[in-house]
Amino acid sequence: MELHATGLNAWNQLDFSNPSNHGEHEEHEEHEDISTFTCILSTGYAITCIRSFLSYIAVYTDPSLPPKLAGSVPHTHQYLLTTQPQIHRHIAEASNNLVVVHDGSGPTLQQHTSLASFLLNQPFHTLSAFPDPVIQLLAYETGFIALTSAGQVYTWGDERYSPCLGREVTGSFPASTPGLVADLLDLPTGPVTSIAAGGYTLAALTMGNDLYLWGDSGRSAALSELKLSSRPEPAVIGNEEGKDVASVAVGNSHLVVLTTDGEVYAIGDNTNGQLGISGEASARFWTRVSINLPDKRAITAVEAGPKNSFLLVK
Amino acid sequence: MDMPDMPKEKELHNLKESCKDAIQAIITECAAILNADDDSINHPLPELANCGEPLIQLLLRQARQILALYRSPVSVKAPPLPLPPPLLLKRIEDLLSTSYSKFYAFPYKDVPPCWRRLYTDASILKFCHILFWPPSHSFLDTLIRTLDLSIILAGAAAKRPWIDRALSLLESAFPQTVPSLPPFSTREPFTPPVLRPISRFPSPSFTDFQAYLSARKPGGPRPLIFTGLVSSWPALTTSPWSSPSYLLSRTFGGRRLVPVEIGRSYVDEGWSQSLIPFNEFLSAYIIGIPSRDTTPHSPAPSPSGPSSSLSSSSPPCPSPSHNAPPTGYLAQHPLFSHIPTLHSDILTPDLCYTSPPRLPPPHSSSSSPPCLPDLDAPTAVPELDSPQLNAWFGPPGTITPLHTDPYHNLLVQVVGRKFVRLYPPWIDSRVIRKRGKENGVEMGNTSEWDLGVLEGWDQPGPEAEEAEEEEEEKEANEFKMVSEWVDCILEPGETLYIPVGWWHYVRGLSRNQCAP
Numbered sequence: 142m143e144l145h146a147t148g149l150n151a152w153n154q155l156d157f158s159n160p161s162n163h164g165e166h167e168e169h170e171e172h173e174d175i176s177t178f179t180c181i182l183s184t185g186y187a188i189t190c191i192r193s194f195l196s197y198i199a200v201y202t203d204p205s206l207p208p209k210l211a212g213s214v215p216h217t218h219q220y221l222l223t224t225q226p227q228i229h230r231h232i233a234e235a236s237n238n239l240v241v242v243h244d245g246s247g248p249t250l251q252q253h254t255s256l257a258s259f260l261l262n263q264p265f266h267t268l269s270a271f272p273d274p275v276i277q278l279l280a281y282e283t284g285f286i287a288l289t290s291a292g293q294v295y296t297w298g299d300e301r302y303s304p305c306l307g308r309e310v311t312g313s314f315p316a317s318t319p320g321l322v323a324d325l326l327d328l329p330t331g332p333v334t335s336i337a338a339g340g341y342t343l344a345a346l347t348m349g350n351d352l353y354l355w356g357d358s359g360r361s362a363a364l365s366e367l368k369l370s371s372r373p374e375p376a377v378i379g380n381e382e383g384k385d386v387a388s389v390a391v392g393n394s395h396l397v398v399l400t401t402d403g404e405v406y407a408i409g410d411n412t413n414g415q416l417g418i419s420g421e422a423s424a425r426f427w428t429r430v431s432i433n434l435p436d437k438r439a440i441t442a443v444e445a446g447p448k449n450s451f452l453l454v455k
Numbered sequence: 456m457d458m459p460d461m462p463k464e465k466e467l468h469n470l471k472e473s474c475k476d477a478i479q480a481i482i483t484e485c486a487a488i489l490n491a492d493d494d495s496i497n498h499p500l501p502e503l504a505n506c507g508e509p510l511i512q513l514l515l516r517q518a519r520q521i522l523a524l525y526r527s528p529v530s531v532k533a534p535p536l537p538l539p540p541p542l543l544l545k546r547i548e549d550l551l552s553t554s555y556s557k558f559y560a561f562p563y564k565d566v567p568p569c570w571r572r573l574y575t576d577a578s579i580l581k582f583c584h585i586l587f588w589p590p591s592h593s594f595l596d597t598l599i600r601t602l603d604l605s606i607i608l609a610g611a612a613a614k615r616p617w618i619d620r621a622l623s624l625l626e627s628a629f630p631q632t633v634p635s636l637p638p639f640s641t642r643e644p645f646t647p648p649v650l651r652p653i654s655r656f657p658s659p660s661f662t663d664f665q666a667y668l669s670a671r672k673p674g675g676p677r678p679l680i681f682t683g684l685v686s687s688w689p690a691l692t693t694s695p696w697s698s699p700s701y702l703l704s705r706t707f708g709g710r711r712l713v714p715v716e717i718g719r720s721y722v723d724e725g726w727s728q729s730l731i732p733f734n735e736f737l738s739a740y741i742i743g744i745p746s747r748d749t750t751p752h753s754p755a756p757s758p759s760g761p762s763s764s765l766s767s768s769s770p771p772c773p774s775p776s777h778n779a780p781p782t783g784y785l786a787q788h789p790l791f792s793h794i795p796t797l798h799s800d801i802l803t804p805d806l807c808y809t810s811p812p813r814l815p816p817p818h819s820s821s822s823s824p825p826c827l828p829d830l831d832a833p834t835a836v837p838e839l840d841s842p843q844l845n846a847w848f849g850p851p852g853t854i855t856p857l858h859t860d861p862y863h864n865l866l867v868q869v870v871g872r873k874f875v876r877l878y879p880p881w882i883d884s885r886v887i888r889k890r891g892k893e894n895g896v897e898m899g900n901t902s903e904w905d906l907g908v909l910e911g912w913d914q915p916g917p918e919a920e921e922a923e924e925e926e927e928e929k930e931a932n933e934f935k936m937v938s939e940w941v942d943c944i945l946e947p948g949e950t951l952y953i954p955v956g957w958w959h960y961v962r963g964l965s966r967n968q969c970a971p
Contacts, residue, residue, distance in 0.1 A: 151546060152512070171516060171520070171540075171543070195509070195510075195553065196509030197509070212509075213509035214509075215507040216508055217507070235560070236560035237560040237565075238567075282556070299560075299562075299895065300892075301562070302895075303895060316895065412548075413549070
């Protein structure tokens, strides 16, 4: 499998060629960002998970192996990787320091005030509003989104950015505790099968390949044309009816999608080359990204970090 | 016009030397953080360390690169410096955007100080970069904007003395000439009637005022006007704030940035904030269209609330909107700490150092003065060590809607006139229609009533007309029946004492002759 990437490279995080490249020694050289999708990793294993943080990238392959790392890993993350590698893979860390930890299967989550607080075993909140096991957990800038095995989506976070919650905030369903996003129930193309989140934008993908987006549109000028609101709305990408979407990823202020016919579209901020379209500072509308792959290769999924985008290629 | 032909070489040299020192200080601090061993419990790391190692590495690399490129001695005859790679400025912008996004991710009061530090250090690097390798246009404005943003957005953290000095050296190196402009107009398009005037007194002594505050009058002390309290202020005499030219001369020829509220009032729809140069504010909102008034506002040291916040966390609220051209208002800004050259024009009144009573406990339904306030009542807001000074500067028609503050205020009118109406703290919160929490922001200190509309001074906005119902009318009448308010028109040089908890509605009156 191959991993193709584009975007921020301030910590040389797109270079997996050097095995010691993860913050052990101090960098003196400044590395240019990458502005078109480029193969950065080729492995005989299946890539099962990519965690892209601002300054480093962790690629999970075989469950028996530690993740491959590139970039500069903060001390707290290094400590987590060493002591509790299974937590690292699923941890959700919001930009306001809040951290939610999940063992990867059960219906209960733990919310900590910071990663340091978690590592020091300090008191935490237990979040147990979920009727079914949580199968996906992600952070956006100021909150969290979780998907259960029954296809229900829950959100919670800072009330100042209530559109990100995609639901009503009331006395019985406050912003700060997980609340069901009712608009994502009983959708025409079946239940939600995966979610994505980044910055102040959230996304849900249905079994029938419809993409729903919502969030606080005032927070990113580059995404203003998406006209996001607190109500999840289907995204129309590629043609007038909107192509079926196979995979979606959300960064700080950009989005990438893979359509079921194998095309890649991107929108948003491109300051660091995160869209894979060279020459433009941003794309205000969904823009097709041209990818040159050898014949027998196919893109299976897209992923994103705060200022990076990735393609998984088989 | 922008890049003056002949900067003063000596001052410019001093500024560049000062820049080198600032970069070296950043390098030293970053290196100390990155080289710290695990013994850091005994040697606490600087605040900046909380940004995490990767961002400190990035900051350190840019600082080192600037200094390395700038190694050659500064002199008129020095050979041209090697040009920096474009990536250097881009990485500085990456540091700025990363720290800037944190100002929004946290509530204003909870932003970890490390992000303000990082933003400030990156701003200093950007300033040095622009100074060493000047771009072909907007050189001076970009330099000033870079440092002003770090003051306004990040508080400049511990680098404030360096930034003030750098701005002062920059102004010495690039002296500004200021056009000669006539004083602000004193015309008023509309003057509300004063029906229950507040008593005026010349100038009380410290002890008289303390005695007035401490008198156990039911409901606490009442509003008062002092006519002679600030008559010796330079702002009213030798350094006239009524002169646009003088104000421009104190703000780097008007190039310093100020935060401006666009919209008639902060509860109006479409209200927003922006940061623009002072001269642009003057010409777009004060001299060009309507006119002016200037007021420093100095709460006494007593229970205090959060100080003015420039995070755009106060969202616009549904309320009357108007189609008139936008109003620009420099409101509730700590102008005197932002631009210290203006601070010498005012003297903090001694009265700000009195110990006023705290807010009496809330009374929800009584419409008579409550019993004696409990002077020792615990309150959520701590006493201030020193008075908070804020400034307001806007054209006629700017309104601060009916609201209360968590501290005692002295409102000093410097230029132009202001209408103020005050309601006592014991007014029923249902009658005054306290707002609640709106989009996660507590608006409980603000009333829903638009006094100007209720009194027929202003046109109601379209939404308000739709909401015209019997119930609305009944509640409006109930509010109009409240008879305990007082009002005044504050003249230049007068000071209004606003006791803590008193609801106040403030309206600028004067207007420029060019207005339609």
